[in-house]
Amino acid sequence: MQFKKVEKDDLSSLQKLSKLAAGIVKKHFDPIIGPEQNDYMIDKFLSVESITEQLKEGYQYYFVQDEQGENIGFLAFYPKEESMYLSKFYLKEEARGKGLSRKMLDFVVEAARREGLTSIRLNVNKNNSAVKAYQKLGFIKVGERKKDIGKGFFMDDFVFEYRIDYS
Secondary structure: OEEEEEOOOOHHHHHHHHHHHHHHHHHHHHHHHOHHHHHHHHHHHHOHHHHHHHHHOOOEEEEEEOOOOOEEEEEEEEEEOOEEEEEEEEEOHHHOOOOHHHHHHHHHHHHHHHOOOOEEEEEEEOOOOHHHHHHHHOOEEEEEEEEEEEOOEEEEEEEEEEEOOOO
């Protein structure tokens, strides 16, 4: 497994990332939040333009690649207060259940350590099956958040935190 950084001026990578992200998110979230809200969120958060803007704001995006260099997932994170905020943490369905999420988390932990941060935080939809996966990785629920994202849609999430051990 390897991680390939996405640069804001690499249009080809941005297009590949947007397409990969839309495919993964569409398949996973349509049954959870419905296709109408999911399509809106994909356009709002995972379009080439949106990802480019996020990169300009300090997000770091990475392709998650298998040993052959195939893109099997993606990550996005950025420092926020005392934590690294984990915005995106996705694998294609066929890559799940193989222990890859632990390696992905280790990669984010190392990035957070380089920044001197004490934890990783993320929001996860309350009805998302990934809640169990995050708990298995060592995240603990520290709150809930409901956010209006426009057009009458809301993100209704748990807030999870992973404490970074420096000992």
